[in-house]
Amino acid sequence: MRPDRAAVTARRRWLWPVLLVLLAFTIIGNLAMGAFDVGPAKVIGILLDHAGVDIGIEFSPQENAVVWSLRLPRLVLAGLVGAVLGATGTALQGLFRNPLADPQIIGISSGAALGAGVVLAIGPGVLGSFGGPLGGFVGALAVAAIVYLFARYEGRTEVVNLVLTGVAVSAVATAAIGYLSFAVDSSRLQTALFWFLGSFTLATWQAVRPVLLLGGACLLLLPFFARQLNLLLLGEAEARHLGVDVERVRAMVLVLVALGIGAGVATAGIIGFVGLLAPHGVRLIAGPDHRTVLPASTVAGAVLVLAADLAARTLASPTEIPVGLLTALAGGPFFLWLLRRTRAEYGAWG
């Protein structure tokens, strides 16, 4: 069968309804379910009560505390981190013209973890709860710059170079984090090593605020580069011929990616595969146009991480599975399937 547009157009109609329904389900599910079940109706009653609306649903102060002070900040954090992973994965794939780019695979997440780890080891000082996220931003940006300089040759980024640069940078960053834990005997760093595996257990409103600001900036601004990212997929010279200021777009997108990933990793650790799964899944349904893929991957990333966190909290209740472990366990095989399917449909990736 020759792939054509009719099938894509038919599938595209379902994209947003399906994504929004899934988002609603995962939000209610995450607030209602856990070691202590609160019914979906009560969850809605509690949320509306905080918005100043009384719809006559009774709930206990304990139920209110669980939903509002424990589950809601965790939900917001997991949703934001997932959204950032989906959006930044999409943006990096477009920027590097490479379907295998992802914040984790090319080492940006490890850079962010190292940056945040250094801040945690020496103490955030006046930066307070913004210290870790800003350290993460600096680390992520440094790695983005290194990968960019090393993986490119004559205006092209080769898959092998990109992945191997990421492997090397990740190895160095991971070793440096290990060294930090020897050099600094600090309870803060124990916490740091715990989140390095990927977890939302540290979610409080105070921890969520910097992610909301920095990750929010990343999510709101990236879609403005959708058209330029489309043109970059033709090639750098071609994008320039069509009027794109390539250097400026690249610098801006990398800074926004580092901002989102830095804040996300500093707060929730490294959660893999979402940056690959969300955009690839969306592209299969809706085609490659970034004007659709960027916002849709943002929502898809949030849905994926929310679903993973719900599973992490409930599957082995009362113990909790690290969420990064679950995304890798479920994401790895799914990604292999995606690779095969996409390859069969569109040919090999160079």
Next chain:
Amino acid sequence: MAAVTATAAGFTVGSAVLLNGVTVSAVPGQVLGLVGPNGAGKSTLLELMAGDRRPSTGSVELDGRAIHDFSAAELARLRAVLPQQTVVQFPFTARDVVMMGRHPHHADPDNSNERDHEQVAEAMAATDCAELAHRIFPSLSGGEQTRVALARIFAQQTPVILLDEPTATLDVHHQEHTMRLLQERARAGATVVVVLQDLNLGAAYADQLVLLAGGRVAAAGAPTEVLNADLLSATYRQTMRVVDHPHRDCPLVLVA
């Protein structure tokens, strides 16, 4: 209307001199063909004329102004460039790719979606790829991809068109068709610069030819002046003869 002029332009990478003192002028209303053996500097000269690279020595001007004084957005409304090959690793349709050619006019007050669609449809019809519109670009054959890329260049609607070997992957019919299209564009006032391997396409369709050899201009002028048997034989290290084309009013180059 915009002329593109390279004056005493040189280009050096490390110790390799790719171009040396090249003076070339492409003017509105004419097709300028760049010919020469492999490694003569044809593509490099085209890149200088496109503003992709800065000449190491000499200058390149577009419409009398140094090409590097233009912003990327300004240049995109003045000149379109067809690369040797367009590699797209994401499943855009052929029509999506042609529509990208409209990007430079995205912010024009007198542009509109209707106009974009019109121009895209027109360009795809002209390059004989309308029936490929909904196919996935990376799944097309090399020649089909070239025709779609050509439509993208035409949809860009620029007074200057630069093409690097547009005919290399095309069948004979589409080679002739493409060269006729370029000639039509030139007659309508465009400045067309085209790198060609096939000397006979240059002979039939170019108004001016520049023969490059070893980074220098070996000959420049009308095809009847440049296509000289002795000069070509020496330049290509291959004995050639030039006769009058029996069916066309132009020279015919034969390998002897």
